[in-house]
Amino acid sequence: MSREAPWWKNATIYQIYPASYKDSNGDGIGDIPGIHSKLDYIHDLGVDAIWLCPMYDSPQYDMGYDIRDYEKVYEPYGTVADVEALVAACHERGMKILLDLVINHTSHLHPWFLESKSSKTSAKRDWYIWRPAKYDADGKRQPPNNWRSVFGGSAWEWDEESQEYYLHLFAIQQPDLNWENPMMRAAVYESAMEFWLRKGIDGFRVDTVNMYSKEQSLTDAPVIDSRLEWQPAFSMYCNGPRIHEFLGEMSQILTKYNAMTVGELPHTPEIADVLAYVSEKESQLSMVFQFDIVDIGFGNVRYNTVPRDWTLPLLRERVASTQVLMDGTTDGWSTTFLENHDQARSISRWGSEETPELWARSAKMLAVLVASLSGTLFVYQGQEIGMVNAPAEWDISEYKDLDSLNYYKFVQDLSGNDPAAMGAAKSALAHLARDHARMPMQWDGTPNAGFTTPEAKPWMRVHDNYPELNAKRQALDPKSVLSFWRELLRIRKVHPQVFAEGIFVDTDPLNESVFVFEKQDIRQKLVVALNFTSDTQSVNLTSRLGSTSHKVLLQNSGGNSLDSLEAYEARIYLVDL
Incomplete structure (x- = not known):
């Protein structure tokens, strides 16, 4: 990594969902002082920055993504002074802090x-x-x-x-702003951006970054599903005619403060279109979230699907598509992630919960996958201890997310409350709902998992497995998922040229059981071997490692055969070229 490279290119950024992270005052809702109290834990994980999901004043129809006042904090979370103290405490520990920038829409009460x-x-x-x-x-x-x-x-x-x-592209309570109006844009830049940049934040995650510019004719969307009265219209309002002009304006402000940005970029499958947002010479966004991987298994309507509807060749194809921006042929940059506040837990999607041993091993295997890819690494709270989805037997009443409940009602209305259809809807939500990422963080084995006081009622139910799966227990175990993540992040930082910047090569794209890929630099390469099954699988690592000097940087089991991988085994080799 060159000395001139910005800090975020070899960074790991830890995402925090304020309502669910740590409650400091016993009201059952996480808050800013609670986050502050856990900064040493976060720092010890080895991350470089934190990103807070919206903590602004909001009526909370969509968990804070409906903002009533950009310059105030949602009262149960704390105050502006609490955020200022958090910014200072992060900087004291050598960490950066990002806020969520939600400017496609406001609250209907703004x-x-x-x-x-x-x-x-x-x-x-x-x-x-x-x-x-x-x-x-x-x-x-x-x-x-x-x-x-x-x-x-x-x-x-x-x-x-x-x-x-x-x-309102989202909830009724989230009216879309009209970005065609220059006075509105100026007010957004001042109230939503500069107010916080002046307080020392280091950048923004930019919500729905490609939706601000709408084609002004507002014509009908193509009919994708004739059963539906209202049609998905992403092609009509994503990547509109003036979007790059608007982002260029925003960039002028961000540059004044040397602030980085990561844009949420859905429904943009062509790499040339993605590059238009993150090309260094265009100076619009530092990087974007591409959703190729995490969108696997969704139907044409998000939850119109069945659990685990994916194959390893499809996953490999999606991984490869997210790595193109870092292949040395572009001046763009992107991210690597498997979880966020809008996604179900990665172990429940691609790993195993069959036994404690397979759970831990698959959690570590998925950690190796995401941390070995190029781009800026994002880790979501609880991912570092291997948190999983809510139990499938939980009743729909435990689900809080507007998106989940709206989908369940949609199926009710469409099917006439048909039991088979409702069972399928519940099964899909049990697999993919956003609620799974929003359950409280599991800190210890005390009642309510240490998220709040034992007497309080958490805003959302704590997972039943917290006595066994919690951060305190794992911190004491050198073989835990948490300890593995700490070591993995340390190793990633030591070798930025092959981890964050290496050129990705898939060695066997059609293999349905084992994922072996390389990350190439001029002098070294990584060979990463991952078994995505619960059975021992044969591999040929000898041909990948060659006769040159190599060593195992990290592995999640005791296997050492170059001809096989144990169930959910993962290994990272560093090879001299």
């Missing part, structure tokens, strides 16, 4: 929207996207187009007071 909806002649009317109704042949009022909200139903909501529809 003062801007309240003023916008007050009258068609309001000075802020054009700060949001308003359109008149359409009328069908029977004279019935209809929305302006057939777009489906990400959370289900029409993406348009009728406002009786001002007699028009407003656009």
Whole structure:
């Protein structure tokens, strides 16, 4: 890694979901002082920065992604002063801190929207996207187009007071901002960005970064599923005509503060389109999240699928597609991750929970996979101790996420509450729901897993396995998943040229059981061998290692044969060239 390279290129960033991390005052909700109290644990993990999911003032219809005031903190989480103290404490430990930047939409209770909806002649009317109704042949009022909200139903909501529809790509309570309006953009830059940049934060994770520019005709989306009244419309509002102009404006502000950005970039499958966002010469975003890997197994509607609907060749193909930006032919950069607040737990998706031994080994195997790929590494809270999905037998009443509950109701309405359809919906949610990542962090074996006081009622149920699976227990075990992650992150930092920057080569893309890949640098290469099954599998590592000097950097079992890998075994070899 050259000395001139920015800090984030060889970094590991730890994502925190404030409501579920650590409750400091016994009200059952995680908070900023709770995060502050765990900074030494985070620092000891070996990460370089933390990223906080939204902690802003919000009515919490969508867990803080509906912001009422960018310059205030959600009261149960703490105060602006608490965030300032957290920023200072991170910097004292040599860590950076990122906040979530949510600027495609606001809360319907934001003062801007309240003023916008007050009258068609309001000075802020054009700060949001308003359109008149359409009328069908029977004279019935209809929305302006057939777009489906990400959370289900029409993406348009009728406002009786001002007699028009407003656009909401997400929840009804999340009206979309109109980025065509320069005064609105200036207000966003000041209130959502510079207010916090002046307080010393080091950058932003940028929510839905490719949705700000909409094609102004707002025509109907193509009919993908004729059973649905409202159609998925990603092609109509992602990567719109002025998106790069808007990001260029934002970049001028970020540059003043030397702030980094990581953009959430869904529905952008072509690498040339991704590069337009992260090309160094374009100076828009530092990096993006591509969703090729984590979107495996989703149907045309997110949960319209069955559990574990994937094959290893498909996973390998998706891994390869995320590595192209770092193959030495572009000036772009990207990320490597398997979990975040919108994804189910990786072990429950691609690993094993059959036995404690296979759980631990598969957790370590998946850690090796994600940490051996090029790009900036992101680790989600609880991933470092191998947290898993909620038990399948939990009732739907334990699910809190708007997306999950909307999907369950959608299937109810579509099927007439058919038992088979509802069972399939529940099974899909038990596998892929966002709720699984949002369960409280498991700190120890005391009641409520040490997330909150034993007497408190957590905002969301703690996983039943916390007496056995918790951070305190693993910190004392040198062979634990947590100890493995600590060593893995240490090794990754020592060898940045092959870990963070190496060129990815898949050695056998069609193999359905074993994933062996190489990461190449000029002088060295990694050979990474992963068994994705619960059976011993044959491999030919001799041909990959050659006769040159090599050593095992890390492995998750005691196997040493070059001809086989044990169940869920993972090894990382460093080879001199």
